[in-house]
Amino acid sequence: MAELARSLRRDRSLEDVLAEVTSAAVELIPGVDTAGILLVKRGGFDSLAVTSDLPRELDVLQMSFQEGPCVQAALADTVVRTDDFRDEPRWPQYSPAVVEIGVLSGLSLKLYTDDLTAGALNLFGFQPRRWDVEAESIGTILAAHAAAVIVATQHEHQLNAALLTRDRIGQAKGIIMARFGVDSVRSFDMLRQLSQEANIKLIDVAQQVIDTV
Known part of the structure; x- marks a missing residue:
């Protein structure tokens, strides 16, 4: 034992x-x-x-x-x-x-x-x-x-998934900030609004934004 x-x-x-x-x-x-x-x-x-x-x-x-x-x-x-x-x-x-x-x-x-x-x-x-x-x-x-x-x-798996989710959302926020000239708070609000309107998970919206680069 x-x-x-x-x-x-x-x-x-x-x-x-x-x-x-x-x-x-x-x-x-x-x-x-x-x-x-x-x-x-x-x-x-x-x-x-x-x-x-x-x-x-x-x-x-x-x-x-x-x-x-x-x-x-x-x-x-x-x-x-x-x-x-x-x-x-x-x-x-x-x-x-x-x-x-x-x-x-x-x-x-x-x-x-x-x-x-x-x-x-x-x-x-x-x-x-x-x-x-x-x-x-x-x-x-x-x-x-x-x-x-x-x-x-x-x-451990949940922690890794959470870190990966945070990283992708951060990347998507950075892309929106550069593309539209908005700050971090506004870029996150835009992501959240897209998620709600399309009824898609926030992480999936973030991935779509990353994929457009």
């Missing part, structure tokens, strides 16, 4: 760090045969850091059925345990499907990310398993680590 925490301070990709999280889950938690991370976003979902093809297949099933432990953990409950899918009545379509594939137990833990993205760390076993407090505790720590990395990456 200390090594995983130190990985946050290195120049590591999101995929690499999340892959370490799911690999650690398989290594540290008895009964976990495969693992993955499900992110549910507006308009779709992503299966990340899977240790085999199976978690991705299970994610597709759950999103198709709109039921299952991973979806429930991502969108609602903090921890969702299934000791034996053969006796699991909560998901009448999903449970028989995973049993047929060969998955008999599962532990899903919510990732606390942001308002636009919900996620879960999903652990699966090929045998029935009574998940104990130790398994849940280790899984919760790993889930918290994964969520921290995802949130940090999202914030």
Whole structure:
């Protein structure tokens, strides 16, 4: 766990760090045969850091059925345990499907990310398993680590996008100032007026101005 925490301070990709999280889950938690991370976003979902093809297949099933432990953990409950899918009545379509594939137990833990993205760390076993407090505790720590990395990456992308937007608007203002002999405030008002009248985002109007040079 200390090594995983130190990985946050290195120049590591999101995929690499999340892959370490799911690999650690398989290594540290008895009964976990495969693992993955499900992110549910507006308009779709992503299966990340899977240790085999199976978690991705299970994610597709759950999103198709709109039921299952991973979806429930991502969108609602903090921890969702299934000791034996053969006796699991909560998901009448999903449970028989995973049993047929060969998955008999599962532990899903919510990732606390942001308002636009919900996620879960999903652990699966090929045998029935009574998940104990130790398994849940280790899984919760790993889930918290994964969520921290995802949130940090999202914030970095948002910051970069904001800087790029500011730079383009600044360029467009400079072009308008030179072309029409107006000051900075007036040039921004002109951009904003164009945006409102054309019902186009301000950044897109700025890009159009830049493209005319």
